[in-house]
Amino acid sequence: MASRPRRSVLYMPASNARAIEKARTLPCDGIILDLEDAVAPDAKPAARARAVEAVRAGGFGRRELIIRCNGLDTPWGAEDLAAAAAVGPDAILVPKVSAGADIAAYAAAIAAAPVRTMLWAMIETPAAVLALAEIASASAAHRTACWVIGLNDLAKAMGGRQTPDRSPHAPFLSLSVAAARAHGLAILDSVFNGIDDPATLQAQCGQAAAIGFDGKSLIHPSQIETANRVFSPDPAEVAWSRAVIDAFAQPENRMRGALQVEGRLAERLHLEQAERLVEVAAAIEALAQPAV
Numbered sequence: 001m002a003s004r005p006r007r008s009v010l011y012m013p014a015s016n017a018r019a020i021e022k023a024r025t026l027p028c029d030g031i032i033l034d035l036e037d038a039v040a041p042d043a044k045p046a047a048r049a050r051a052v053e054a055v056r057a058g059g060f061g062r063r064e065l066i067i068r069c070n071g072l073d074t075p076w077g078a079e080d081l082a083a084a085a086a087v088g089p090d091a092i093l094v095p096k097v098s099a100g101a102d103i104a105a106y107a108a109a110i111a112a113a114p115v116r117t118m119l120w121a122m123i124e125t126p127a128a129v130l131a132l133a134e135i136a137s138a139s140a141a142h143r144t145a146c147w148v149i150g151l152n153d154l155a156k157a158m159g160g161r162q163t164p165d166r167s168p169h170a171p172f173l174s175l176s177v178a179a180a181r182a183h184g185l186a187i188l189d190s191v192f193n194g195i196d197d198p199a200t201l202q203a204q205c206g207q208a209a210a211i212g213f214d215g216k217s218l219i220h221p222s223q224i225e226t227a228n229r230v231f232s233p234d235p236a237e238v239a240w241s242r243a244v245i246d247a248f249a250q251p252e253n254r255m256r257g258a259l260q261v262e263g264r265l266a267e268r269l270h271l272e273q274a275e276r277l278v279e280v281a282a283a284i285e286a287l288a289q290p291a292v
Helices: 016-024 042-059 077-087 100-109 134-141 151-158 168-181 198-211 221-231 235-249 268-287
Strands: 008-011 030-034 064-068 091-094 120-123 144-147 187-188 215-218 260-261 264-267
Touching: 008 016, 008 064, 008 100, 008 120, 008 221, 030 042, 042 064, 042 077, 042 151, 064 077, 064 144, 077 091, 077 100, 091 100, 091 144, 100 134, 100 260, 120 134, 134 144, 134 168, 144 168, 151 168, 151 198, 168 187, 168 260, 198 215, 215 221, 235 264, 235 268
Parallel strands: 008 030, 008 215, 030 064, 064 091, 091 120, 120 144, 144 187, 187 215
Antiparallel strands: 260 264
């Protein structure tokens, strides 16, 4: 798993020039220029051109920049993918991945993209629920860095309802994180549709962080502060993690399997967790610095 912060990744319709300009100033970790759900069919070609222009123009600082394309099974998908691959954003997000073969097909479609341009995949169909391990294995083999959960589409396809506590979908959320982690992938929680409900947003962020998600995909700038706060490492845990790293680095402790650090047991597995937590904290701190 990369230590790059992805606490808050905001969808912006690529058809909206004003929204793209605003995105350059927002304190989120990533921006998704959306060509899919947020764009009407007759506006998709123009949105594609605007997304390409935005990537070329730059100005997003340290924010990760992603283009979400339409699927290969749509009239716009092939052109979206070709255009995104040519301009080379940080990542290209593809929708409704339901099998390992889908990952391979999308990876082939963006083969001309720069090596640094990664594939991201939406996990949002009933078929994907039944093929998480297969999709994760294919993702690890085909330049995929991150999954994004899409509960809106999943609930619709299942004929179910989303509840504030997300209990109907909690098993799927946990299994998705397990599958992603088993293959070294980052993973983002689904969007929350309630723009004027900060309490439920905070509860969902807390639930997602407890499960193990890296961050949350967002639909409105007002949601950024909550996601950044909830998915940031706790300062006390960062301090303890640094103490764990320092303790195991002592010559007399380098071969030991467990230590007592500030009154808590620290095993080798805690050392690995501590190193990742400190990396993430440092990366978050770097985000706040001006881009060079």
